[in-house]
Amino acid sequence: MSLPLRPQPCLEVRQLSVSYDRRCVIDAVSTVMHRSRITAIVGPSGCGKSTFLSCLNRLSDLTPGCRLSGSIRLDGDDILSARTDLIRLRRRVGAIAQRPNPFPLSIRRNITMPLEHHGLRHRDRREAVLERVLRRVGLWREVRGRLDQPALALSGGQQQRLCLARALALEPEVLLLDEPCSALDPVASGVVEDLIASLRGATTQVIVTHNLAQARRLADDLIVFWTDEGRGTIVEQGPADAVFTSPQSAITAAYLSGSRG
């Protein structure tokens, strides 16, 4: 896959701090995620990786008592500003959760309902998108005969691919993936991982993962989170190859080699 020689910034995070009910969980982190590349976020449990990810589409707003400060710029616009149109932001920045979360609707409605909501009035065009995204995630042949059956009857791996299709249907510029494979069996996990790899170059992806081998396989850029007395910070970041082969910090070296974390 050919990438632009000079990676262009897509999401720029400056001095982002997050607190839950005044308890600081992320302490003044700054980083950049580049356009069309895959940025992997790794680190031990409870260091604020998922919280960080949820700030990038302001899903953090749903958690009562959660306060953000600092700035996150998406193509230059600060998405933490009070004027941000959240509906438009979340259309531009899609998200995949750790546990597959299709709606308790039919397979078809899972894809077409959000499209309808975002103003795609023609049923024919919705159906066209439905087929395109289901083909994109390799589900079309598996489900074409039962589109009107409940999505919850699908296997875990199929559900996660459906969620990916549902997000892709809105043509997001950025895709946030919060440990998208951790609830899946190894085979399904491999399928989803291949899909993520195949989106490289088309979509900016930010993936949180516990699986260092997966991070190594997928990441163009790597961000290593660590926790300092309950406060999440970034200890190291940069091109994945560089961080994996010659980490600058001792914590990162120990973590990446598997002797800590």
Next chain:
Amino acid sequence: MDRRPWPDGLAAALAWGVAMGITAVFGLVLADLLRHGLPEISLGFLLEAPREAGRAGGIGPVIVSTLLILAVCLLTSLPIALATAVLLAEFSHGRSGFARLIRASLDGLAGVPSIVFGLFGNALFSLALGLGFSILSGGLTLACMVLPILIRSAEQALREVPSDYRRAAAALGISQAASLRQVLLPCAAPGLAIGVVLGIGRALAETAALLFTSGYVDRLPGSLLDSGRALSVHIYDLAMNVPGGEARAYATAVVLVVLLLVANALTLGIAELWRLDGGTSR
């Protein structure tokens, strides 16, 4: 030998005994109702107007009044209950002072005896608002009475919908209103239906609150502003005030029970359709 120690055996015997006792009481009531009531029931009984204070004729107008009162009650209480439950479960995070105040008020209301609702309905709807003894007064009074049940059960049903769905909808840029309509409410439909069933049960069984509000005129009501006699009031009247009315009281009670069962089945059926409709409509 596998013999249980005697305290366990005694406890088990007691538990069985109590359970059997409860079933037996229910069976006896039902058998008694059917034995006395069934012989009186005919098509004429269901359609005709009562004569001789109910000793003869039927209960046609009474059934109509009951259904009208129930309709007024549900049409006014359901939208209010749903809106309040949505506010409590989805918009207040459950810990604001306002939400606590609403909950405390509802718990207070739920404990008020129905006769007090009757007096309140009489004072407010019949007298102050000038609705008099009417179907409308009765239905509105019942609406006040079933609101706490409806709201608390609807709130509970909404809270039991996994929050994954809310996050999934928000992450797709779907507004809260749309996610409620398309995902959360259909999901909560079975729980909402249970609340409605309880509400209908309480409304249909109510006598005291209706005596002072919808009255006991047993003619067919011409409008919602006419007085109308509910089934429960008719049973009360036949049993207490009309010598020789017992058989007809039993028959009316059978009709009331059947009506209750039909209303419950309808409610649960509608909820199931609503839940499935979210899943299959295009």
